[in-house]
Amino acid sequence: MMEIRTPKTGKAKRVLEQRAPKQVETxxxxxxxxxxxxxxxxxxxxxELYQLKKGGAIKYSRRNENIRPFESGGETSLEFFSLKTDCxxxxxxxxxxxxxxxxxxxxxxxxxxxxxxEVGIENFKSLLSFSYDKKLAPHEGSKPFICFTGEGFxxxxxxxxxxxxLTDLFRGEVVDNLNLTGxxxxxxxxxxxxxxxxxxxxxxxxxxxxxIVPRIELVEVGPSMDLVVRRxxxxxxxxxxxxxKTSKDKPKKKLKNVHNSxxxxxxxxxxxxxxxxxxTKLPDKSKGLKRERRERKLKKEEEGSASKKLKESE
Amino acid sequence: xDMETDQQIYxxxxxxxxxxxxxxxxxxxxxxxxxxxxxxxxxxxxxxxxVADVLFNFPSTETSDGPIVQLPPPTTRLPRxxxxxxxxxxxxxxxxxxxxxxxxxxxxxxxxDEQTDKxxxxxxxxxVNDDNDxxxxxxxxxxxxxxxxxxxxxxxxxxxxxxxxxxxxxNLRVAAKAGALPSHIQLAATSxxxxxxxxxxxxxxxxxxxDVAGLAATSTASGxxxxxxxxxxxxxxxxxxxHKYLPVLPSYRKDQNKCIPVxxxxxxxxxxxxxxxxxxxxxxxxxxxxxxxxxxxxEKKKSGRSSDKLKPKKDITKKxxxxxxx
Numbered sequence: 001m002m003e004i005r006t007p008k009t010g011k012a013k014r015v016l017e018q019r020a021p022k023q024v025e026t027x028x029x030x031x032x033x034x035x036x037x038x039x040x041x042x043x044x045x046x047x048e049l050y051q052l053k054k055g056g057a058i059k060y061s062r063r064n065e066n067i068r069p070f071e072s073g074g075e076t077s078l079e080f081f082s083l084k085t086d087c088x089x090x091x092x093x094x095x096x097x098x099x100x101x102x103x104x105x106x107x108x109x110x111x112x113x114x115x116x117x118e119v120g121i122e123n124f125k126s127l128l129s130f131s132y133d134k135k136l137a138p139h140e141g142s143k144p145f146i147c148f149t150g151e152g153f154x155x156x157x158x159x160x161x162x163x164x165x166l167t168d169l170f171r172g173e174v175v176d177n178l179n180l181t182g183x184x185x186x187x188x189x190x191x192x193x194x195x196x197x198x199x200x201x202x203x204x205x206x207x208x209x210x211x212i213v214p215r216i217e218l219v220e221v222g223p224s225m226d227l228v229v230r231r232x233x234x235x236x237x238x239x240x241x242x243x244x245k246t247s248k249d250k251p252k253k254k255l256k257n258v259h260n261s262x263x264x265x266x267x268x269x270x271x272x273x274x275x276x277x278x279x280t281k282l283p284d285k286s287k288g289l290k291r292e293r294r295e296r297k298l299k300k301e302e303e304g305s306a307s308k309k310l311k312e313s314e
Numbered sequence: 315x316d317m318e319t320d321q322q323i324y325x326x327x328x329x330x331x332x333x334x335x336x337x338x339x340x341x342x343x344x345x346x347x348x349x350x351x352x353x354x355x356x357x358x359x360x361x362x363x364x365v366a367d368v369l370f371n372f373p374s375t376e377t378s379d380g381p382i383v384q385l386p387p388p389t390t391r392l393p394r395x396x397x398x399x400x401x402x403x404x405x406x407x408x409x410x411x412x413x414x415x416x417x418x419x420x421x422x423x424x425x426x427d428e429q430t431d432k433x434x435x436x437x438x439x440x441x442v443n444d445d446n447d448x449x450x451x452x453x454x455x456x457x458x459x460x461x462x463x464x465x466x467x468x469x470x471x472x473x474x475x476x477x478x479x480x481x482x483x484x485n486l487r488v489a490a491k492a493g494a495l496p497s498h499i500q501l502a503a504t505s506x507x508x509x510x511x512x513x514x515x516x517x518x519x520x521x522x523x524x525d526v527a528g529l530a531a532t533s534t535a536s537g538x539x540x541x542x543x544x545x546x547x548x549x550x551x552x553x554x555x556x557h558k559y560l561p562v563l564p565s566y567r568k569d570q571n572k573c574i575p576v577x578x579x580x581x582x583x584x585x586x587x588x589x590x591x592x593x594x595x596x597x598x599x600x601x602x603x604x605x606x607x608x609x610x611x612x613e614k615k616k617s618g619r620s621s622d623k624l625k626p627k628k629d630i631t632k633k634x635x636x637x638x639x640x
Contacts, residue, residue, distance in 0.1 A: 002483060002487060002501050002502070002503060003501070003502050003503075004482075004483060004486060004499060004500075004501060005499070005500040005501070005502050006498055006499055006500075007498055013498045016497045016498045017497050017498060019497070020399070020497030021396040021397055021398065021399045021400075022396075022399065023398065023399060025394060025395050025396070028395050088395040088396075107393065108395075109393055109394065109395070109396070109397075110396050110397055111396075114393060123347065143331060144331065145331045145332075145333070145361075145362045145365055145366075146330065146331060146332045146333075147332075147333050147334075147335075147357075147358045147361035147362060148332075148333070148334040148335070148361075149334075149335045149338040149354070149357045149358065149361065150335075150336075150338055150339075151336050151337065151338070151339065153334065153336065154336040163334075164390075164392065167330065167332060167390060167392065168392050168393075171330045171331075171332070171388075174329070174330075174387075174388060175385060176384060176385060177382050177383070177384055177385070178369075178382065178383055178384075178385050179377075179379055179380050179381070179382050180369070180370065180374065180380055180381045180382070180383060181379065181380030181381070182380070183331075183366075183369075186358065186362050188354055188355065188357075188358035188361075190338070190354040190357065190358070192340070192350065198350065198351070198354050200351070200354070200355070202355065202358065204362065212370050212371060213363075213366055213367050213370040213371065214366070214370065215363075216359060216362050216363045216366055217359065218355050218358055218359045218362065220351070220355060224351070235393070240393065242397065243393035243394050244391055244393060244394070245394065245398055246391075246394070247398065
């Protein structure tokens with residue numbers, strides 16, 4: 001036997017609607033998690049990643065024992081958290097003798113692990129260790145520039161994947177309209193060697209250049225770190241094909257009442273409904289029917305004087 | 315010219331504000347960390363500039379907050395977060411309507427009601443042709459005697475609603491199979507599919523469990539008085555006090571501006587005493603019941619004797635060893 005379950009409050013219903021699959025998706029949320037052991041470095045990396053991503057991220061503060069996505073059965077708890085928080089990117093930090101300062105980045109598709117890449121963190125410099133003009137500090141949730149340099153991102157399989165994951169992690173919401181004054185941050189990733197990537201976060205100074213396009217200067221605001229690629233897992237081919245589908249691939253709806261011709265350009269038909277002049281009501285107070293202000297004032301005055309007279313007579 | 319060459323070298327995705335330079339190589343292994351960082355940042359500046367060159371040349375609309383440009387859709391293809399919404403399968407009725415060529419028509423929300431000579435809503439409260447508005451149902455030849463036509467009508471309506479609900483559930487089940495349930499609906503199994511028609515026995519609720527626990531606690535010699543209470547355990551429901559002692563002093567009852575003293579204790583005892591000392595005191599005795607009681611007692615005595623014979627006698631066992639000795 002089956003039972004229909006529906007949300008009891010309007011808010012619950014709205015939340016479920018937000019979480020439902022959409023034709024056009026705007027942005028992915030990030031889930032940030034700790035392993036059983038985290039070094040000070042990894043903890044601060046997670047913390048600062050959360051600060052950078054604020055507004056589009058959820059950070060869990062408890063330690064998680066049974067998250068081992070590379071092993072079979074180790075992703076159940078992660079998938080549950082993804083379902084619970086509606087996040088589809090995760091960053092999982094851990095620290096062990098075998099893999100010191102470990103950061104595991106991954107993506108989910110339909111709340112199942114899509115791909116994974118594991119990086120070690122070296123030469124970490126915290127947000128706090130940078131000194132700069134605080135006016136430059138990027139605003140929360142602003143759209144970043146993302147730069148990749150180095151041929152490694154084009155040739156090496158792992159770095160290719162890392163590039164995709166970092167893009168997905170940092171790009172934030174996909175927007176139609178952008179305020180140009182709101183551009184204040186950039187992420188710079190450069191492949192130093194086939195396994196190592198230098199990542200830093202910069203603020204942007206827009207300087208006058210004499211043209212429309214301002215001259216751009218970057219000021220490092222941190223955090224900055226080296227990412228050393230360790231293990232990775234590529235997405236399943238079938239899942240990848242499924243996940244790459246967009247609403248664009250579908251045929252468009254036929255446009256009605258619009259014609260295109262080479263000579264006349266675009267033209268359209270407009271259907272205007274009958275006006276029904278006989279049925280329309282006149283507005284209650286048309287100008288002709290209104291008493292004029294002056295008249296009303298006069299009348300008031302008369303009444304006022306009359307009452308005064310009455311008072312006097314009394 | 316510079317801009318064009320830049321764009322040829324760099325791969326720029328304005329929708330994501332992303333730029334990629336696949337040809338950059340470090341001239342020589344940088345000697346210090348600082349050099350490396352500076353090299354990376356200068357390279358990054360070039361890339362950001364390349365994106366900005368495109369971005370700031372877009373037509374913009376001025377607002378009080380600053381110029382706003384329209385971004386093109388991103389070109390880098392990234393995986394979706396969730397699957398594309400799946401089309402909903404047609405319901406049974408939709409299938410039927412398609413086969414028969416029945417088309418949807420718009421109906422007015424408000425309809426003229428002949429009974430009341432008014433315009434009324436088509437559905438809901440105070441609707442057109444509402445059965446509840448009809449105070450009299452004319453008798454028909456086919457009516458069965460002794461049947462309430464109003465109750466019958468309610469019953470039929472309930473049946474119809476039940477059937478519709480069943481149909482709806484079936485349609486939802488088909489939709490769930492296609493993965494196209496509306497986002498706010500979940501289907502949950504109420505019983506195991508193996509057990510079939512029978513619903514699972516209901517689990518004891520929180521209240522009921524508490525009651526049972528309280529009852530179980532009284533089963534010790536002290537009636538659970540000295541037992542340790544579990545967290546959340548409730549005291550047993552009925553706790554002692556069967557005898558009600560009436561107040562010895564009289565209480566006053568107000569009756570039509572007079573205070574009448576009422577001594578309940580005195581009244582009660584008086585009632586009992588008057589029954590005993592009254593002239594017809596023998597009448598309070600239920601003679602039939604008394605006879606029955608006496609008879610029962612007699613029979614018990616008789617049967618008691620007979621049952622004594624069946625009981626093993628202690629004397630026999632005691633005597634037995636003596637006989638063996640002899």
